Structures are given as C-alpha cells and as structure tokens.
Amino acid sequence: MGVSGCGKSSVAQACAQALGWALHEGDAYHAPESIAKMRAGIALTDADRTGWLDRLAALLAPQAAPQGVVLTCSALRRKYRDRLRQAQPALGFVFLQLDFEAALARVQARPGHFFSPALVADQFATLEPPVGEPGVLTLDATRPVSELVDAIVQWVHGGASTAPQPTEPASGGAA
Template identity: 75%
Template sequence: MDSAISSFRPSAIVVMGVSGCGKSSVGQGCADALGWPLCEGDAYHATESIAKMSTGIPLDDADRAGWLDRLAALLTPEAATGGVVLTCSALRRKYRDRLRAANPRLGFAFLSLDFDQALERVKSRPGHFFSPALVANQFATLESPTGEAGVLTLDATRPLADLVAEIAAWARPAAPRAADRHAGDIA
C-alpha cells in the first residue's frame, strides 16, 4: 500500500467495480471485519431500473440519479457514524464524486478484473437480476478510479480473505504504539 493510501483513513467505504468483481462478498467480509453495517447498493435501485437490467437494457445517467442520491444519504457522516460499507459499481468519476460530496472521508476499494473474468462470474450467478449481456456495457462505462485520491485498487482475482484483510487494514484506525500509550504515564 503506498503512503498516500496508508495515511488516508476512510470513515466509510464503497466497494466498487464492474458486475462480477466480487463487491458483495468483499463488502460483507469488510463489514464483518470492521464491525460496520453493510449496505448493498443493488437494494436501492428503483424497480424500473431492476426491470431494465434484467432484460439486458443498460441504465443511463437519469436512471442512476435517484439511486445515487439514495446511496449518498447512507454515506453522510451523520448516517455513517461509526462507519459503513456500501457496495456500488461507481463506474464513472461523476458518480464517485456524487458519493464523495456526501462524505469527504469516503474511501473507494476498486476491485479490478478483466472482461472475460467478469463475464464468467456473472454467468455463474444463479438468480441474480443482472444480465450477462450488460458486462460489456459496464466496461465501456468504467472510468478507472486508479490514481484518484482515497482509492485503493485491488486485483479482484486475489483470495477473498486477502482482499478483506487489506481493505480492513486500510480502514481501521492505526493502533497507538506502545510508547505513545504510556507516554502520559511518565508525567
């Protein structure tokens, strides 16, 4: 982890990436590890948006506007007191900026993988509303967040436990060093 990332401690985390990258599994693991609630972004889509995606029709910015507003409300410092983990594709910079506007200490864990891996994972999910036909659209829409402030980029093909451990270590406040804990005892 580079020093810019290691010095940033998010008060809330968005686990992001294209469909099939593992947002739900990694998000749940992070929520468990940190003791923070998990908010599944898919649960906040409008019924009409779910119907569109299930028939292979991609969402547009108008479809996403209300969804992003609902997600942003979950991330405000007041709502995210004590931390929160949100799963959300957050494919475009403007979507991430909309979420950042709700909480300046928002961090993004970007789960990166290639098209073939994502397509295979989406095809293997039984009963999920997201059509495999939309994976190409996700990659066409994706504006990589690598290099943006407050973004931790991870290879989504790594073991789940490793991904969760790295994200949790990034989000968890650093424990005080033993010398710092006892410095007040000397006076």
C-alpha cells in the same frame, strides 16, 4: 466498487463483519424500473442512476453512519464517485479490478441475479478506472476474499495505500 462480478458483495460482507460496520448492498436501492431494465439486458443511463446515487449518498452521510459503513456500488464513472464523496468527503473506495472474461464468467455463474450477462460489456465501456484519484485502493479481484479483506482492513486503519502484498493477520485486534 467495480464492474458486476468483481466480488463487491462478498468482499463487502466480510469487510463489514471485520470492521464492525453497517453494510448496505447498493443493488437493493435501485428503482424497480432500473432492475427491470437490467434484467432485460438494457443498460442504465445516467438519468436512471441519479435517484439511486442520491439514495446511496444518504446512507453515507455522517449522521447516517457515525461509526462507518460499507457500501457496495459499481461507481463506474468519476462523477458517480464524486456524487458519493459529496455526502461523505472522507469516503474511501476499494476498486476491485477484474478483466472482462473473468467478469463475464462470474456473472454467468450467478443464477437468479437480475443483472444480465449481456450488460457486462457495457459496464467495461462505462468504467472510468479511478487511476490517480485520492482515497482509492485498487486490488486484484481474483485474489482470495480473505486476502482482499485483510488488505482493506489494513488500509482503513491507516496501513497500506497501494495494493499490498499478502500479510499475516495482526494480533491484538483492530485499533
């Protein structure tokens, strides 16, 4: 989870591969009307996000993902995260933390993506960082993807509960 440009898609793809879990790109589940709004630089409202969050929640239900699933989702507000937790109470969130300038630069460098750089400021205004929420790992999104993935996989398998220092990959495979 995190603002646009934090690296959700890149990190999630690598995590899904490392964990052997299904990957769902949250952006693919937006309604066409929502995509058109974002392309035009119009921020989504909570009403715009309701159906989207319901579709994402369905992907997280235990019967839909018995082995585990990696889902990208901005999940900017606590109530959005809580909606997803209703579908999967054991859900963990990885908050890829990034400052405004870095997020804006990354979004501006993505040609062809529907998310308008004009919306980055709105994302930061909407963001309710998950400070103190259970089941959240906060990581610096400027770290290399490989380090982020190593930290996330370790956390998923019961390792570090806070932002870990870079570690050597474990030998012998995952549990």
